[in-house]
Amino acid sequence: MSIHPNITALTALLAEKSRATILAALMDGKFHTASELAYMATIKPQTASFHLAKLVENNLVISEKNGRFRYFRLANEEVANTLEIFMSISPPPEVRSLKQSSQLKRLENARTCYDHLAGRLSVTLTNIMQEEGYIEKSNKRFIITTKGEHFFKELGIDLIALSRKRRSFCHACLDWSERTHHLGGALGNGLFERYIELGWLESRENSREIVITTEGKSGFKEFFGLSI
Amino acid sequence: MSIHPNITALTALLAEKSRATILAALMDGKFHTASELAYMATIKPQTASFHLAKLVENNLVISEKNGRFRYFRLANEEVANTLEIFMSISPPPEVRSLKQSSQLKRLENARTCYDHLAGRLSVTLTNIMQEEGYIEKSNKRFIITTKGEHFFKELGIDLIALSRKRRSFCHACLDWSERTHHLGGALGNGLFERYIELGWLESRENSREIVITTEGKSGFKEFFGLSI
DNA sequence: TATATCATACGATACTTATCGAAGTATGGA
DNA sequence: TCCATACTTCGATAAGTATCGTATGATATA
Incomplete structure (x- = not known):
């Protein structure tokens, strides 16, 4: 087994249509609510929440709570650049x-x-x-x-x-x-x-x-x- | 639903450990046999054949038959460069x-x-x-x-x-x-x-x-x- | 206080897919 | 002709996971 950088960790996150759509929506660098992202990806809020938790866990996205809303944004500019490279x-x-x-x-x-x-x-x-x-x-x-x-x-x-x-x-x-x-x-x-x-x-x-x-x-x- | 390049097609292929290992092994640009790649990825030949078929189908890999052997290689230099970028x-x-x-x-x-x-x-x-x-x-x-x-x-x-x-x-x-x-x-x-x-x-x-x-x-x- | 809204947690389900055994095809050698 | 090798195809299985209904907690509004 040869040594190679751990390429699967990142690609697995992008290999799913809903997550890719969410990330594409977040490419504007602005904060978006979970339901808004759910609507964009045409999935129910629970599913979006499931995906967003994964993205936060892997440091691609950060969240900020404000009242009953929770806002999501790309973690930093580097993530945005990486996504642009993938595109x-x-x-x-x-x-x-x-x-x-x-x-x-x-x-x-x-x-x-x-x-x-x-x-x-x-x-x-x-x-x-x-x-x-x-x-x-x-x-x-x-x-x-x-x-x-x-x-x-x-x-x-x-x-x-x-x-x-x-x-x-x-x-x-x-x-x-x-x-x-x-x-x-x-x-x-x-x-x-x-x-x-x-x-x-x-x-x-x-x-x-x-x-x-x-x-x-x-x-x-x-x-x-x-x-x- | 927003418009964005079809990022999932490529990433889905790389999101799997065995395929990633096979591709990493092929990064030397040389031809390799299916069993050799199976051994490297520690999977049975049938499984390697299954993955290689997918890679060929998506134009990442080309194959050449020689006698009872089948040799696989990266399709072109552009694929190698893309993989290096991912890494x-x-x-x-x-x-x-x-x-x-x-x-x-x-x-x-x-x-x-x-x-x-x-x-x-x-x-x-x-x-x-x-x-x-x-x-x-x-x-x-x-x-x-x-x-x-x-x-x-x-x-x-x-x-x-x-x-x-x-x-x-x-x-x-x-x-x-x-x-x-x-x-x-x-x-x-x-x-x-x-x-x-x-x-x-x-x-x-x-x-x-x-x-x-x-x-x-x-x-x-x-x-x-x-x-x- | 009651109610509507937003988000998450949990459980069930359905779908995808990686894996391998068994069988089949093609080729080379004895 | 027979057998070994290399690879593929097919079918079954098991593991993973995306999805959603239901329920729960938090918060704003009336």
Whole structure:
């Protein structure tokens, strides 16, 4: 019997349709209630509770009690990244309806990955920031240049406050639909929340889909030179 | 129900201990017989046959009949890379014995990944080749410089013959133990076979372990300036 | 205080599947 | 021709587990 990393522990958790659906729903990095996740996976609350207990036990998910509700969230950004990697090497989903097809296109266009932006928009913005010399890629991280510090200040981002957060500051996050990297970490999160604050982007309820507003179109044009 | 890539299809295949062991054994890229794989996974031949049929059906493994033997191999290099990625994000194996511990160290030191070299030695050699300017990393591939062409020629590698092969020439392959990239593809395979041919490395039967010979030590010293 | 809602615990059930014995097929050698 | 070997197919079995009905505990609202 040969030695190999314990690959079955993690894969067994993902090999079940209901659990995979729950985890996919949690990929937005937000808290969700058990019944909400049960509805999404089209199973009864008891079954969802059963699965969630397993996910918590294996440190993929954490829970927080609030009154009679219990909120579930992915344990950390690393879990989200791991799941994105799994998705990037899995075969693409079967598209059954026209509705699904357009939904998938919008997902590829712009979506959340844990707590920051992902998809084509995120990759494009990351590329522009590299080309403009605001950030530089180094191994699996991005480094902010002096030029970049000005840029983010102008955009209304408080880099010092972000750097105080207890997490990787701006690592390169693998994008499963675009098969390349986008900006993650605290800066990725800060940028995303700023876009929302500015009204450039709007997130939809119970979906990772992100919509670019009219203000967003002119905003991205002005700051990034991006025509959408 | 939300849309997400079909993650369960692949993970379900890896979630089973016997199949995971079989796949790990096939990671050397060589052909193995069904009974050999059954022995490695400590299951009866019928059970191995059952699992191998599933793996072939899902295009992870291909088989070739030769007389009364049937040989199994990983379908292609992409499968091997995918498995390495899964291993890199899985928790490390439980070490039960001293024997296992030293075996694991040797595996981390030097092993085969499909049909080329992996582990610390491979990563070190790849780094040296980059530092010496023989190859340059570009996205997920390496590019051979003019200086590099000379080097590989001197080493006895026929680059033209290798480039004719129907596979990626020299892509960056993720190394699960070193958490960085090493040289894969046709060139990675060509280098590995040349090391064997020169007697620098020896591969062990039924294991991915690779042993560096005395000739190898002086060879790597002479050509790469590497002291082992 | 009574009631509705949310979540979990327990037990029963049905389904999946890994495993192996027995039998069958194909091949090579004596 | 007979037998040994390598592998597969089939059927039975046992183990694991996803699911849900019912019941219970906790909490908010009326």
